[in-house]
Structure formats: structure tokens, C-alpha cells
Amino acid sequence: MPIDYAEDLNPAQLAAALHAEGPLLVIAGAGSGKTRTIVYRLARLVEQGTRPDHILLLTFTRKAAQEMLTRAGYLLGMGLSQAAGGTFHSFAYSQLRRYAEFAGLGKGFTIMDRADAAQMVKEAREKLALGKGDKAFPKRDTCLELVSKARNKELSVEQVVTNEYFHLVPYAEDLSRLAAEYAALKRAHGMLDYDDLLFELERLLLAEAHVRKSVNERWRFVMVDEYQDTNLVQARLVKLLAGERMNVCAVGDDAQSIYAFRGANVANILDFPKTFPGTRIVSLEQNYRSTQPILDLTNAILAGAREKYEKRLFTERANGAKPELVRTLSDASQARAVMEKLAELRREYALHEIAVLFRAGYQSYPVELELNKLGLPFQKYGGIRFTEAAHVKDVLGYLRLAVNPADLAAWRRVLEHVKGVGAKTALAIAQTAITGDAAGLKKHTLKRPVLADILRLVEGLRNDRPEPRAALARVVEFYTPVLMETYPDDYPRRQQGLDELAALAAPYRDLEGFLADLSIENPGEDESGAREDTLVLSTIHSAKGLEWKAVLLIDLVEDRFPSRRAMGRPEDLEEERRLMYVACTRARDRLTLFVPESIYVRHLERHEPMRPSPFVLELPHGSCLELREGFGGRLSPVGGPARSPAPSAVPGPGGSGAPAPKLGFCTHKIYGRGKIIEHIPPDKYRVNFQHFGLKVIVGQYLQMEDA
DNA sequence: AACGAGAGAGTTTTT
DNA sequence: CTCTCTCGTT
Numbered sequence: 215m216p217i218d219y220a221e222d223l224n225p226a227q228l229a230a231a232l233h234a235e236g237p238l239l240v241i242a243g244a245g246s247g248k249t250r251t252i253v254y255r256l257a258r259l260v261e262q263g264t265r266p267d268h269i270l271l272l273t274f275t276r277k278a279a280q281e282m283l284t285r286a287g288y289l290l291g292m293g294l295s296q297a298a299g300g301t302f303h304s305f306a307y308s309q310l311r312r313y314a315e316f317a318g319l320g321k322g323f324t325i326m327d328r329a330d331a332a333q334m335v336k337e338a339r340e341k342l343a344l345g346k347g348d349k350a351f352p353k354r355d356t357c358l359e360l361v362s363k364a365r366n367k368e369l370s371v372e373q374v375v376t377n378e379y380f381h382l383v384p385y386a387e388d389l390s391r392l393a394a395e396y397a398a399l400k401r402a403h404g405m406l407d408y409d410d411l412l413f414e415l416e417r418l419l420l421a422e423a424h425v426r427k428s429v430n431e432r433w434r435f436v437m438v439d440e441y442q443d444t445n446l447v448q449a450r451l452v453k454l455l456a457g458e459r460m461n462v463c464a465v466g467d468d469a470q471s472i473y474a475f476r477g478a479n480v481a482n483i484l485d486f487p488k489t490f491p492g493t494r495i496v497s498l499e500q501n502y503r504s505t506q507p508i509l510d511l512t513n514a515i516l517a518g519a520r521e522k523y524e525k526r527l528f529t530e531r532a533n534g535a536k537p538e539l540v541r542t543l544s545d546a547s548q549a550r551a552v553m554e555k556l557a558e559l560r561r562e563y564a565l566h567e568i569a570v571l572f573r574a575g576y577q578s579y580p581v582e583l584e585l586n587k588l589g590l591p592f593q594k595y596g597g598i599r600f601t602e603a604a605h606v607k608d609v610l611g612y613l614r615l616a617v618n619p620a621d622l623a624a625w626r627r628v629l630e631h632v633k634g635v636g637a638k639t640a641l642a643i644a645q646t647a648i649t650g651d652a653a654g655l656k657k658h659t660l661k662r663p664v665l666a667d668i669l670r671l672v673e674g675l676r677n678d679r680p681e682p683r684a685a686l687a688r689v690v691e692f693y694t695p696v697l698m699e700t701y702p703d704d705y706p707r708r709q710q711g712l713d714e715l716a717a718l719a720a721p722y723r724d725l726e727g728f729l730a731d732l733s734i735e736n737p738g739e740d741e742s743g744a745r746e747d748t749l750v751l752s753t754i755h756s757a758k759g760l761e762w763k764a765v766l767l768i769d770l771v772e773d774r775f776p777s778r779r780a781m782g783r784p785e786d787l788e789e790e791r792r793l794m795y796v797a798c799t800r801a802r803d804r805l806t807l808f809v810p811e812s813i814y815v816r817h818l819e820r821h822e823p824m825r826p827s828p829f830v831l832e833l834p835h836g837s838c839l840e841l842r843e844g845f846g847g848r849l850s851p852v853g854g855p856a857r858s859p860a861p862s863a864v865p866g867p868g869g870s871g872a873p874a875p876k877l878g879f880c881t882h883k884i885y886g887r888g889k890i891i892e893h894i895p896p897d898k899y900r901v902n903f904q905h906f907g908l909k910v911i912v913g914q915y916l917q918m919e920d921a
Numbered sequence: 922a923a924c925g926a927g928a929g930a931g932t933t934t935t936t
Numbered sequence: 937c938t939c940t941c942t943c944g945t946t
Contacts, residue, residue, distance in 0.1 A: 274936090303936050328935085354940095408936050476935065574933045579937085636923045734936065755934045777933055793934080 237490035244799035245503025366477025441466030505534025616675035
């Protein structure tokens with residue numbers, strides 16, 4: 215059956231899908247059927263006779279690319295597996311490998327993940343003896359962040375320091391040297407970080423005309439999704455890949471740019487028509503996802519942006535529940551309120567149609583505790599990665615050495631499991647191995663016989679080049695005793711992780727590809743779609759491009775959202791606003807915003823009062839249904855009759871002020887005056903009374919004193 | 922040099 | 937809670 219484009223698409227979508235040759239820019243508002251449009255365009259191209267293997271689809275995650283190709287294939291009634299799809303980084307890697315002989319990279323190079331890069335920054339710092347005994351010298355992670363930012367934005371380290379890290383200006387020169395040393399170490403050990411992948415591909419394409427030609431011959435249609443999140447080098451790559459044909463289609467939404475922190479450049483999307491003269495621009499503004507009340511809210515968020523965006527989304531889903539704004543007493547009671555909301559939503563929606571979103575990974579912790587108590591299955595996106603677990607890194611270390619014997623980080627990991635070998639000795643041994651100093655190596659092995667086993671294992675892997683699965687089996691066999699000794703408490707759990715790793719390895723035929731994919735793509739993400747009916751917990755960044763029937767957004771308080779670190783610079787604050795926009799536009803039918811009025815601060819060991827996020831405060835009156843948790847733990851509409859605590863227990867002046875429970879002094883009818891030490895949600899306080907000592911008292915019986 | 926205990930600090934976001 | 941660094945001991 216032929217595809218009825220005009221029936222399935224609205225006029226704007228249709229225009230984009232039917233556009234054949236020449237540059238095309240699609241400005242796609244949130245929920246405007248962007249994926250649908252790309253899918254139909256893919257189908258249309260193939261239907262018109264374009265070979266699938268002439269199509270390159272660059273997206274933000276591999277999963278997104280696969281999904282689009284699958285859907286297009288489904289429309290056409292044929293597989294589109296010939297088309298290339300993936301992230302910029304995975305594509306760059308594949309081309310660097312393919313043209314390795316011209317890329318000037320050795321056969322075996324290793325891709326560094328963040329932990330590897332951090333380790334190398336540390337080594338560079340030690341080598342240069344920077345910041346010795348100076349506590350103010352930026353921490354390892356800060357150094358890495360800075361170096362990477364400079365690279366991504368294509369600025370000098372000094373420039374980044376002056377622009378964004380003003381307090382580090384005294385260290386600018388040192389940091390600059392550090393960046394240079396880091397780069398030198400990478401080169402010396404055949405390692406590429408994420409940024410290198412892109413720059414190396416660009417260098418290859420510019421330096422080798424025949425490679426560029428062959429690449430251009432191969433991919434005659436290039437499509438790029440999430441174009442607002444590309445950085446400078448990615449934009450140049452798109453230009454190189456488009457070649458003279460300029461059959462290039464970029465899709466994006468400037469309002470959803472949330473990766474400026476890693477160098478994404480919104481200007482790319484604005485400059486696209488300049489880069490590609492004759493660009494056709496199509497705007498998708500009809501929203502098919504959310505109800506009007508939700509859209510009103512998200513439009514309001516965007517209206518507060520410093521640069522005003524002209525587009526305003528509209529929908530035909532006029533009816534729907536108003537978004538809710540729930541103020542809870544504390545973060546712990548917020549977690550319980552989330553459980554109650556979930557119970558309510560589950561009458562209408564399946565668990566997998568609901569998501570809890572937050573700004574940073576750790577913020578979901580109290581919610582996770584409650585979910586575990588109730589036995590509700592959930593899945594967390596963004597957070598600790600599978601491949602970052604220590605035991606996984608250990609095992610991968612052996613495989614990495616089989617591919618790249620100069621991989622210092624891998625040597626260290628592997629060698630430091632030998633008894634009596636620490637950082638220094640490991641380095642020395644690795645050095646003898648890397649330089650082929652057989653005599654030196656022998657000395658070490660005589661001293662520590664286990665070393666010989668390790669070397670034999672690695673050597674065996676290098677010589678036999680077994681498939682990843684078999685290689686992994688060999689390593690795990692060797693490593694299991696080490697695992698049991700190192701993690702006596704929880705090694706069974708970790709062993710399971712290794713089994714998962716084996717399952718991931720199974721489809722791969724060579725080690726290089728397996729290792730590269732593990733560092734470039736987050737493996738947890740692929741299987742996530744497969745799991746049935748589990749609740750999703752996700753950072754907002756990881757929720758990009760996804761949608762749910764109901765979305766719960768937690769921790770909307772000052773210093774958390776927007777993040778405290780964004781408060782200093784207006785640009786950063788604007789990005790936080792767009793993040794808030796992205797979060798709220800994930801919701802189809804129901805949206806609930808949670809504002810805890812106090813949060814437990816670990817190192818102070820008590821609850822601190824919190825102010826609502828400015829993004830909440832500026833929401834127009836009446837855009838949300840407001841609820842507040844009383845001391846009894848019950849939610850009641852604001853303005854309505856609240857289950858009353860003692861009247862004087864409501865601190866602060868009446869009216870619009872947010873009465874956060876203050877941790878000051880109070881009086882009790884019997885015990886007299888005392889200092890409030892801790893708020894024990896939902897309704898109790900730990901009070902140190904002047905004459906009676908520590909007591910735990912229900913809030914109702916306390917008279918709060920204003921500060 | 923290595924290692925264990927212990928304190929301390931500190932938590933953005935990701936390819 | 938969890939990693940990271942420090943310090944004292946072997």
C-alpha cells in the first residue's frame with residue numbers, strides 16, 4: 215500500500231518530508247511531530263529511488279537513529295538496515311577506523327571515557343608538579359572540565375578561564391600547561407578522547423581529498439537531528455559531509471538547546487541558511503503532544519526568556535487537567551507525595567507512561583528509597599553508568615590491553631590488583647611492558663609470579679584475537695578470584711554485571727568495535743525500551759526527545775533548579791530555563807511540579823529551609839492548581855481550609871510568603887523554650903529544651919518563634 | 922612504597 | 937552515600 219503523505223502529515227510536515235534535494239532546515243517545536251517528519255522523509259527518499267546505504271542519519275543517541283530507521287522501514291515494508299545512523303562520535307569512530315591508514319592513527323587506539331580522561335589529567339598534573347600543597351588549585355575534575363570546554367568551544371584555556379572561571383585566573387597559565395601535557399600524554403599512549411574523535415575526522419577529511427571524495431560518494435543524503443546541540447566542529451563536519459551536493463537536512467529547536475555547557479552552539483542553527491545558500495526553512499509549530507493547559511505553562515516559561523522566541527506552540531487538545539504545583543514540607547515528604555501521586559495516576563496510566571524528572575542524578579535518591587519500599591519497579595536514566603563500575607572497568611582493562619598495549623590507564627587497573635603493587639610500581643611495570651624492555655619485565659615477574667599470569671593472559675588475547683565474547687570469558691575466568699577477594703561483600707551482584715557485559719559483547723565480532731561502542735554509547739540505554747511497565751526516573755538531559763503521559767518534576771527549589779552554579783552567568787541561567795522548558799514539554803496529559811520547602815543537608819545533619827525555584831515563582835497566577843502539604847502530611851488546595859497546625863506554628867507574615875518550617879527557637883507548654891535541631895517529617899521536630907534536653911515533639915504542640 | 926583506616930568533602934547536565 | 941584524599945604504620 216502506498217504511503218499517503220498528505221493524509222498522515224500536516225502541511226508543514228508534508229513540505230519537509232517531500233523536500234528532495236538541496237539544503238533543508240526544519241525548526242521543530244517540542245512535540246511537533248519532528249520524529250514523524252524525519253521518518254516520512256526517510257521513507258520518501260527511499261521510495262523515490264535513493265539507496266538506503268546512501269543515507270546518513272546523525273542523531274543524539276544511537277537508539278533514536280535506530281528507532282527512526284525502523285519506523286521508516288515499517289512504513290515502506292522493507293528493512294533500512296543499510297542506512298547509516300548513529301551519533302557524531304560513533305560515526306567519527308567508524309570512519310577513522312575505516313580509513314585508519316590515512317588517519318595517521320595507529321591500528322590500535324583506545325577511546326577514553328570520562329574516568330580515563332580524569333585519570334590522565336591527574337597524571338599530567340603530577341608530572342608537572344602543579345598545585346602541590348596548594349589546596350586552592352582546581353580539583354582534578356574541574357581541570358578536566360575546563361580542558362574539555364576549551365576544546366569544545368575552540369577557545370584557549372585562558373579565554374575559558376576569564377570567561378567562566380574567574381576565580382581561577384591566577385592559575386590560568388598553569389592550567390594551560392596542564393592542557394598541553396594532557397594532550398601530549400594522550401598522543402603518547404594512543405588514546406583519543408571524545409573531542410578528538412570529531413577533530414580527527416575533520417582533519418582526515420580536510421587532509422585527504424580522496425577520503426572526502428569517497429565519503430561524499432557514499433553518503434548522498436545527510437540528515438542531522440537535534441542540530442541546536444551541535445558544536446562548532448560538528449557543524450563543520452556537517453558541511454564537509456554534505457559536500458557539493460548539499461543534500462543536507464538539519465532538524466532542531468533553538469528553544470531546546472541544553473548542551474551549551476559542553477560547547478553546543480545555538481548559532482549553528484541560526485547560521486545554517488548562511489552556510490548552505492538556498493536553504494529551505496520549514497517551521498513546525500503545531501504541537502501534538504500536550505494539552506492546552508500544559509502548553510500554556512510551557513509557553514509562559516519560554517516567555518520569560520531573555521531572548522524572546524517568536525514561535526508559540528498551539529494544540530488542538532484544548533481540554534485537559536491543569537498542571538499541579540505541590541509544596542511539601544521536606545524532600546522526604548516530597549518523595550511520599552510522589553508515591554501518592556503515582557498511586558492516583560496509576561488508576562489511569564500504566565507505570566511506563568509516567569516519569570519522574572529532576573535536574574541532577576542524586577536528586578532522585580529519596581524517591582528511589584520510597585519506590586523500593588513499595589516494590590515498584592523503576593529504571594533510572596542518567597546517573598552512574600554501567601561501564602563506570604569498578605569491576606567492569608577492571609575486566610575491560612585486559613581487553614583494552616589486547617587492542618592497545620600502550621594504554622597506560624588499562625595497565626594501571628590491571629596491575630594494581632597484584633598484591634604489593636601500587637600506583638608507582640604499576641607505572642614502572644607498565645613502562646617496561648610498553649617499551650618492550652624484556653629484561654626489566656622479567657625482574658618484575660620473578661618478584662611477583664602472578665604478574666606472569668596477567669602477561670600471559672594479555673599476550674594470549676593479543677595473539678589469538680578471540681571474539682569479544684570469548685575474550686571476555688577468558689578474562690572473567692582469571693578475574694573472578696580477584697573479584698571475590700576485592701569485594702567480599704557484594705561480589706555476586708558484580709558478577710551479574712559481568713554476565714550482562716558478556717551479553718553485550720555477544721553480537722560483536724572484534725574487540726575494537728566492542729570497546730569503542732562501550733565508551734561512546736551508554737549500553738544501559740538500549741535495553742531500557744525493552745523493559746515492560748517500569749517507572750522511569752531520569753535527569754532532564756537524558757529525557758530529551760522522550761515523552762510520557764504523566765510527568766512529575768521534583769526538587770524545584772532555588773540552588774538546585776536552576777543549579778547554583780548557573781546563577782552567576784546570565785547565559786547559564788537561560789540554559790536552565792530552556793531545561794525547565796524541556797522538562798515540562800515532555801508531558802502529554804498530566805504535569806505535576808513539586809516544591810519541597812526544606813531539604814535535608816547531609817553534612818549539616820539537618821533540614822534547611824528552601825526557597826522555591828524562580829521558575830516556579832514567575833509562573834502566571836492560575837496556570838497551576840496549587841496544593842500544600844500540611845503538618846499532618848495531607849495535601850490541601852492553597853487558600854482552602856488547611857488541616858490546621860497551631861495557628862502560631864505558621865511562621866512568617868501572611869500572604870504570598872512561603873512559610874518554610876524554620877529551624878529556630880520554639881516554646882512548649884510544659885518544657886518551655888528550646889532550640890529546634892531537626893525537622894522530622896512529616897510533622898515532628900527534634901528540640902533541645904533549655905531545661906529538659908532533647909525531645910521529639912509533634913509540631914502542633916510547639917509555638918514557633920520568628921527569627 | 923604500599924596499604925589500611927579514617928576523616929572529609931561534596932555532589933550538574935553527557936558524547 | 938560514596939568516592940577521594942590524607943595520614944600513620946608496616
